[in-house]
Amino acid sequence: MILGAHVSASGGLHNAIKNGEELHCDTIQIFLRNPNRWQAKPPTAAIIEKFRDAWTASPIGDVIVHDIHLSNLASPKTEVLEKSRQQFQEQMELAHVLDLRYIVTHLGAHLNEGEAFGLKQLGESFDFLFENVEAPDVTILLETTAGQGTNLGYCFEHLRDVIGMSKYPERFGVCLDTCHVFAAGYDLRTEADCETTFNRFDDIIGLTRLQAFHLNDAKSTYQSRVDRHEHIGDGNIGATAFAYILNDSRFAEVPLIIETPQMETMHETNLATLRKLKS
Numbered sequence: 001m002i003l004g005a006h007v008s009a010s011g012g013l014h015n016a017i018k019n020g021e022e023l024h025c026d027t028i029q030i031f032l033r034n035p036n037r038w039q040a041k042p043p044t045a046a047i048i049e050k051f052r053d054a055w056t057a058s059p060i061g062d063v064i065v066h067d068i069h070l071s072n073l074a075s076p077k078t079e080v081l082e083k084s085r086q087q088f089q090e091q092m093e094l095a096h097v098l099d100l101r102y103i104v105t106h107l108g109a110h111l112n113e114g115e116a117f118g119l120k121q122l123g124e125s126f127d128f129l130f131e132n133v134e135a136p137d138v139t140i141l142l143e144t145t146a147g148q149g150t151n152l153g154y155c156f157e158h159l160r161d162v163i164g165m166s167k168y169p170e171r172f173g174v175c176l177d178t179c180h181v182f183a184a185g186y187d188l189r190t191e192a193d194c195e196t197t198f199n200r201f202d203d204i205i206g207l208t209r210l211q212a213f214h215l216n217d218a219k220s221t222y223q224s225r226v227d228r229h230e231h232i233g234d235g236n237i238g239a240t241a242f243a244y245i246l247n248d249s250r251f252a253e254v255p256l257i258i259e260t261p262q263m264e265t266m267h268e269t270n271l272a273t274l275r276k277l278k279s
């Protein structure tokens, strides 16, 4: 299995590698910039070099980027749409410079313009980015969402439709967040539930698209459409789903990332819980 965590990159991107190594991660996820701000200073050449050196010297494989929280590539508001595209372009360019293969992003919110409008807007945003950004090896991982408010991505069909309407379907993969799909109404509590959910994923999107997991238990309840993460085994999903994913040979090469609460103090515990579930 390829197991890791979302880690802090505060103080410089190279610190994310150090934080991942301390947790014995095989892979990590990071924010390339403050997730709550539109503007960001790019890292200096010195920081980029430190990052490269630290990564090369470490056993960490993929370093996955998570898009910022403000981003809404489906927005009906011109100003937000343009800012979202601009910052996403900057992230793609930086990912290219740093040799990072994946950027995970949520599908955004249609803000009462309707799902069809939002999905079309999103598809156009990605094609705009693919045609205007020189980052040919960067894959966009569309993340399944809990579907709060008017957020898109709470059903597998939304992800399929965005990939299907793009002129560049080969540029997409999917990141499945266990907490989000559970809150959205895909059950995972028993092995039979896991079978059903992954069969549906395979039928609608295709398991070859599944290129990352976010392993989070859920404080939110089944079908609540609420996004609240919980420590592994302590939430409403429970340990069975995580044991299922960790021991399924179809997912042996897929990065598994925790985004559980209190990352500074509890990541070690949550990773240990997962390692014990691997038989």
Ligand SMILES: [Zn+2]
Pocket: 066, 104, 105, 106, 143
């Ligand atoms: Zn996410």
Ligand SMILES: [Zn+2]
Pocket: 177, 179, 180, 227, 228, 229
């Ligand atoms: Zn979440």
